[in-house]
Each structure stands twice: as C-alpha cells, then as structure tokens.
Amino acid sequence: MQVKHLAVRARLRSxxxxxxxxxxxxxxxxxxxxxxxxxPAALLLGPLAWFFPGHPGWSLFAVWxxxxxxDRLPLFMISRTxxxxxxxxxxxxxxFFRQNRTDWLAWITxxxxxxxxxxxxxxxxLEQSKGGARAARIGVLHRKHSGxxxxxxxxxxxxxxxxxxxxxxxxxxxxxxxxTANIEWTPLVRGETLALEWVSNVLCLLIMAAVAPFYIVxxxxxxxxxxxxxxxxxIEIQFRDLVERHxxxxxxxxxxxxxxxxxxxxxxxxxxxxxxxTPTPQAWAETLESPQQAQQHIxxxxxxxxxxxxxxxxxxxxxxxxxxQGKIPEWLIKLFEWLFEWLSENADEADDSxxxxxxxxLAKPIELLLWIGVITGLIYLGWRHHEAILxxxxxxxxxxxxxxxxxxxxxxxxxxxxxxxxxxxxEVLRLWRAGDQRAGLGLLYRATLSHLIEDFQFYFxxxxxxxxxxxxxxxxxxTPEGLQRPVSAPMSQFVQQLTMNWQQLAYAHRPPADTQxxxxxxxxxxxxxxxx
Amino acid sequence: xxxxxxNVETPEGIDLRARAAGPVPRILAFAVDVFYRTxxxxxxxxxxxxxxxxxMGIWLICSFLLEWFYPVxxxxxxxxxxxxxxxxxxxxVNDNLTPISWGASxxxxxxxxxxxxxxxxxxxxxxxxxxxxxxRLGDLAAGTLVVYRDTDKVPMALPDTTPLPPPRNFKQQxxxxxISLLERHDDLSEARQQELANLLxxxxxxxxxxxxxxxxxxxxxxxxxRG
Numbered sequence: 001m002q003v004k005h006l007a008v009r010a011r012l013r014s015x016x017x018x019x020x021x022x023x024x025x026x027x028x029x030x031x032x033x034x035x036x037x038x039x040p041a042a043l044l045l046g047p048l049a050w051f052f053p054g055h056p057g058w059s060l061f062a063v064w065x066x067x068x069x070x071d072r073l074p075l076f077m078i079s080r081t082x083x084x085x086x087x088x089x090x091x092x093x094x095x096f097f098r099q100n101r102t103d104w105l106a107w108i109t110x111x112x113x114x115x116x117x118x119x120x121x122x123x124x125x126l127e128q129s130k131g132g133a134r135a136a137r138i139g140v141l142h143r144k145h146s147g148x149x150x151x152x153x154x155x156x157x158x159x160x161x162x163x164x165x166x167x168x169x170x171x172x173x174x175x176x177x178x179x180t181a182n183i184e185w186t187p188l189v190r191g192e193t194l195a196l197e198w199v200s201n202v203l204c205l206l207i208m209a210a211v212a213p214f215y216i217v218x219x220x221x222x223x224x225x226x227x228x229x230x231x232x233x234x235i236e237i238q239f240r241d242l243v244e245r246h247x248x249x250x251x252x253x254x255x256x257x258x259x260x261x262x263x264x265x266x267x268x269x270x271x272x273x274x275x276x277x278t279p280t281p282q283a284w285a286e287t288l289e290s291p292q293q294a295q296q297h298i299x300x301x302x303x304x305x306x307x308x309x310x311x312x313x314x315x316x317x318x319x320x321x322x323x324x325q326g327k328i329p330e331w332l333i334k335l336f337e338w339l340f341e342w343l344s345e346n347a348d349e350a351d352d353s354x355x356x357x358x359x360x361x362l363a364k365p366i367e368l369l370l371w372i373g374v375i376t377g378l379i380y381l382g383w384r385h386h387e388a389i390l391x392x393x394x395x396x397x398x399x400x401x402x403x404x405x406x407x408x409x410x411x412x413x414x415x416x417x418x419x420x421x422x423x424x425x426x427e428v429l430r431l432w433r434a435g436d437q438r439a440g441l442g443l444l445y446r447a448t449l450s451h452l453i454e455d456f457q458f459y460f461x462x463x464x465x466x467x468x469x470x471x472x473x474x475x476x477x478x479t480p481e482g483l484q485r486p487v488s489a490p491m492s493q494f495v496q497q498l499t500m501n502w503q504q505l506a507y508a509h510r511p512p513a514d515t516q517x518x519x520x521x522x523x524x525x526x527x528x529x530x531x532x
Numbered sequence: 533x534x535x536x537x538x539n540v541e542t543p544e545g546i547d548l549r550a551r552a553a554g555p556v557p558r559i560l561a562f563a564v565d566v567f568y569r570t571x572x573x574x575x576x577x578x579x580x581x582x583x584x585x586x587x588m589g590i591w592l593i594c595s596f597l598l599e600w601f602y603p604v605x606x607x608x609x610x611x612x613x614x615x616x617x618x619x620x621x622x623x624x625v626n627d628n629l630t631p632i633s634w635g636a637s638x639x640x641x642x643x644x645x646x647x648x649x650x651x652x653x654x655x656x657x658x659x660x661x662x663x664x665x666x667x668r669l670g671d672l673a674a675g676t677l678v679v680y681r682d683t684d685k686v687p688m689a690l691p692d693t694t695p696l697p698p699p700r701n702f703k704q705q706x707x708x709x710x711i712s713l714l715e716r717h718d719d720l721s722e723a724r725q726q727e728l729a730n731l732l733x734x735x736x737x738x739x740x741x742x743x744x745x746x747x748x749x750x751x752x753x754x755x756x757x758r759g
Contacts, residue, residue, distance in 0.1 A: 246734055
C-alpha cells in the first residue's frame, strides 16, 4: 500500500464528508462493483429458487443475511483502485473464496447485525486482523466515526426499502387503468401469489446490488478518513512531494552550472559589458565574492522581517451606500399621515350614523389608491413613449437617425483628410528615405483610412482593431451592399497588405523592405487615383 | 484527484471553496425536519381538536403551509439552515455561493414534488447520488447547492517552541502541511510524528526528535509566532 498513489485527495474530513466522498467514489466505479456483488448473490438465489420454489421469503432472507459475504469483493476492488492498482471484475470474482477466508463465520453470525458493518469490514478484509488485535483496532477507529457509520447503515436500510416500494409504485403507474380496475388485491396483499413474490425477490436483489457499492464504499471512505486523521496521510503525501521537488531542483541545478554553453557565456558577457557601459543606478549595496556568500546573504534577507510580514484584516465593513436610497421619502410619509387623518375623520362620521361600516371605510382608500395607480400608469406610459408620441404629432417625419459621425482619430492617428499633405506618396517616400520609417508608413496608413472613411463612407468605430477594419473592407468587397460605394478587389487587397505591414512595423518593430514601400505607394496612387 | 469540494472563482479572481454535502447527511437532515414538522402538527391537532370542523380546516391550512413554506422560511431568513440542516451543519446557498434568495428557495421547495416521485423522494435521492455536486432536481432547477457550513476554529494549545523561519522554496501547500503537523500534535502518535518529520531529512538534515522539534518551530513561525 503506497499512500502517495491515493486516488482521492487526502485531507481532514468530517465523518459526513467521508461518506460523501464514498458516494462520489462509488458513482465513478459503480458498474464493476455492482456486477461483482450481483453475480455471487444471483448464483445463490437461483438455486434457492430452483430447490425451494415455495419459500420465496426465506430464500431472500438467506441472501440478505449473507450480505457480508458478498460485500467483500466490492470492498476488495475499491481498495485496490484507491491505491492505484485496479483489478478487473473477473479477477475479483476469482478471488471470492480467498477474500472470504478471514473471520467469515463471525461476520455471518454475531457481527451480521452490527450497525457499523461497512466501517468495520475493511479491518477484516484489508488488514486481515482478528481477535484481540481487531478489537483494539476497532476501538481506536470507533472513537470518532462510529456514530456516522451507524447512521449510514440505518440510511442504507431505509433506502433499500423505499426503493423497493418506489419500484413497485413505478410499475403500477405504468399499468393501464382498465387493467388495474380488475386486479384482485386481497391475495396480493396476503402474499399468496408465488410468481409475484419471486418477481419482488428479483427486484429486491437488483436494488440491494445497486445500493451495496454506495454503502460499502461509503463505509470504506469513513475508514480511510479516520486513518488519514490518525496517521497524517495528508502530511505524508505533501512532505514526500516536497522532498521530491527538492531533489529534482538540486539535480537540475548541477548540470546547468557546469554545462552552460560557451556561446551563451559570451553573449552574457557582451550583455553585461553593454549594461555596464550605460550608467545605471547602483542597485546593490555591497559586493559579494563567492556564490556561497551570496547564498547566505539571500537567506539572511529572506529570513528577515520584510518577507514574513503578516497583516490580518478581519471584520465586516459597510460599503459607502448612497444614503438617500432605502429611506422613505418625506412626501410618502406626509401622504400616509394625511390618509390616516382622513380615515379617522371618516370613521368618526361612520360612528355617528350606524356603528363602524368597515366596508365603506376600506373602500375609500382603496379607491384612492386605484386612482393613483391609474394616473401614475398613464404618466409612465406617456413618458415611456414620449418620443413616439412627439414624432407622430409632428407634421413632417423626423429626419432619420443622425448619420454616424466620422471619427477624427483612429489608433491615435489623425484621419481627417485636411490633415494630410497634398502629395501623400511623395511625403511618404521622403520620410522613409530620411529614416523616419514609422512616420512614413504611418502617414500612408493614415491617408488610406482617411480616404476610406471620407470617400467610401466606412464607419470605423473606436472598438475596432486595425485588422478588423481591414476585414470590413474585404467584407464589403465580397458582398457589396446597395447604397454604399463598392470596393474593388485590388483596393481590398491593398488594404490587407498595408494593414499587415503597418501592424508589423507599429507593434513588432519589423519594417518592410524598401521596395515594398515603393510598391505600396504606387498601389495607393492607383487605387485612390480617381479620388483626387 | 477525486474530492467533493465545489469551487467558484469570483470576478475579482478570488477562489471560493465550499464542500458539497451528499445524500446521506441530507436525508438525515430532512428526517429531522420531518420529525419537527410532525411534532408541530401533532401539537396543533390536539390543540384544535376542540374546534371541530373549523379546527380541522385550520389544521389542514397549517399543514399545507408547514409542508411548503417551513423550509423556505428557514432557508431565506435563517442563513440557509432549516433546523434539520443546522443539526448537521449544512446550509443551502446559490450555486455561486451567495446567500439563497426567495425565488430560488421557493423553486427548490416546490420542486420537491418532482423529487418525491414515485415514492419517498426516490428520484431526488438518485439525482443527488448521480449529480456532480449532489444536487437534486429542485436544486438543479433553482441553481442552488447544499454545502457544509464552515465552523469557527477554536484556539488550541500548541507545544512550546521558539519559532524559526522556514527554509526557502516552501509552497503554500507545504506550509499548510507543516502547520497541520503542529496543530495535530495531540492526535498523531509521537512515533508517527517523528516518522513524518524524518521524511523531510534531505531538507532539514535532522532526524527523530530533533527533526520534529525543528518542524514544530517552523510551524509556529508560520502561524505568526516570532522568537
């Protein structure tokens, strides 16, 4: 058994949480455990049905009584799975008798009705302890978890019963009403119909086999949870992990120290030389000779107070809420005061005439409230649709929604056409040759955007990126829309190319070749030739 | 690694962790609630027996309200805990771990009807058992979850040590393990504690009693003690 191979997270759990973990674990490996429980039990019930067809009740009782015998195989399987060496259902079935060797008589006699069966079973099956050793072990384990184990068993018993009844009701619900009307209930209730009894037995067997893995694994997880608590498995796993990391780190440190390539060393020296040429502020206080000294120095600093400052903040603070909200407005209080006064006056009147007329008394304020509701509703409706109402009243139809305003800057570039020089290409090439590559290509890109916006009515919102703008252009080229000016294929291609070059230069500092800039300028002139 | 925890990350990047509660404690908590409800109804029945038919009517209305709104009342106004859930340290929360709202609580309780079918909450139990976070149908519909309520840690007596700073490269998990070793000095046997301390020999270069003392000293430093 290797604790580090544990398939569940080792942490301290309450008994209930251990049971929950058992449910989750059983759910994951349910099918093989179900089969391993069902097959031996069915192999017993089958012959019993053959030899004693008249005693369905006793046959089922025999299977039920031998539950501890069948429980061992699922327990054996899940324990192997939990520690990383899973066994197949077939292999588990072959081990049936071997697993049942320890204490089998005790389990089907005096311990059969033990309420902590699932919790105690692992001590027998996995630890193979008997007699005094077992009693001592159980005593230690039971100190904290026996209550939960008992409740687990009780819940299991009830669930099996309820599931059986539920299964019958489910079947009954599916029988047509004409048929159910003719059923004679008396013999059924008295248990005089053998066939039904055997059907019930089979159902019961299936339900027992279905519930058993959950019960067994929950008990097993209780046992594991208790052992994690008693033996500190969580600490052990973490410590082993830490040591492993530590050893790996030491191993990896050695080869890098010795085997650094000469090229890297030269490069590093060059970098250091460059760095030392430029005047930098003195970042260290004293020079340390050897790595050991440096290490000690680091350790000293790390152990100092600066790296171990703990600040504890606790307690609830109220956020700064708007104090206006939540307060009852003054006018509402006034209204209610007035209402109550008015009410009491009316009550006096009612008193004068003929006792208290509660109906009339209540009707007045309700009527008032309803009127207030109607008026508020009307005002709300008017306010909600005031635009539509105003529009319909006005004689001439309102101008359609304002045309989206062309932006003045995009990506920090001024894209108004007025800001462009008269001969864009000449300016671009001049800047490029002068060495100001960013300004040059930037101007070309800016001019393109500005022409696209002003001549082709493109709307580039603030939220778009450069490539999204280019996508818009190619989209219009592929599917031109009615009113907008169409975009030619070369233009779309040019925009894509320019955008790519501009992105490369602007963000990656990778300028295009000189010839390509020339090409781009030429293309620009061709594409936007008829605009000028 | 299989576990029953339920994690939520808030928009601020804070990880919230809750421990989802499974069918067994939930069934038992429900049984406790049923017991209380039966007790109340029995008391009411005896009290109203004198009012004849009117008493019967009032009793029926009360039983209706108790059946459907007893959990809603406690869940919303008592921090997600009906008396039964409180007994088992459980609470209902929304599945983003915020306190449960009226709407969610009403939905999850009205849908108990679906979970009840065909008998004795069979559907609900099956849904809880098979669901990733032990939610029954009502929980799934309302977006709620039953979790264990964290209990306050009680201060405990720690062995006397002069705190020492930890070695470098200790991750948070390692530090937690060290603290756990210190806090469980009473629950773990002395031999086992030394055995655990010996595991760290490559780092601490100590064995046995000395190693344990050293780890305890580091643990108490991590808990905020300073020599």
